[in-house]
Amino acid sequence: MIRTFFISTSILALAACGGSSGGGSAGGGSTFDDVLNDFETNPVLTAGLNDSVEYAQFSTLSAAGGASYEGDAIVYSEIGTLNIDEVDDISDLPTPTLAGSVALQTSFSGDEGTLTGSFGDFVDSNGNSKTGTITLSEGEVTEDFEGDAFMAASIDGTLSGSGAGNGRYQGLVFGSFTTEGVIGVGVGLPITSTTDIDDLTEDDIEELEDFAESDAFAIIFAAD
Secondary structure: OHHHHHHHHHHHHHHHHOOOOOOOOOOOOOOHHHHHHHHHOOHHHHHHHHOOOOEOEHHHHHHHOEEEEEEEEEEEOOHHHOOHHHOOOHHHOOOOOEEEEEEEEEEEEOOEEEEEEEEEEEEEOOOOEOEOOEEEEEEEEEEOOOOEEEEEEEEEEEEEOOOOOOEEEEEEEEEEEEOOOEEEEEEEOOOOOOOOHHHOOHHHHHHHHOOHHHHOEEEEEEEO
């Protein structure tokens, strides 16, 4: 699983590299290019243009009681096409398999934070819309040793339709909260529709890791 965690960390770090100026989120019915443009110009990412990325404190988010975030998501159905080692800036990312939206909701009770949400409205580069959503479950918002807030959750969902990117997406999602919003990445390994991550044995994981370079997927998102 080292490769998937490395990709998670690398994508989060790209927020400090910025993109092009602008902002806004795409809703259902947006074209593939519309979502890509909205993703690259999301305020969570463009804050890096001015070296102004500030991670949000857990105490600040908790005091607010909760918040809603909406933004954009891109999917690489095979992680091997991402070539994260060659990406220095958001604009360097290769063309994804799918582009869509993300909606998240946080809530807090004392020192505990929970997270719900989903990814949807996906379309491929040929304009084929996808039916289905990828849902977050068991989501948590926690703090690191510096008090910064970050998130983790399970994801699961099936996308179908004409074109590329169909199938089941089951895995984990990680992210960091900034003063502009939240940025993160979901990753998963190829598993059957009858297998759940909770049921995987250590031997299963070791076998799946052999395929992770090419067969695993990645979902990158930014929401404000």
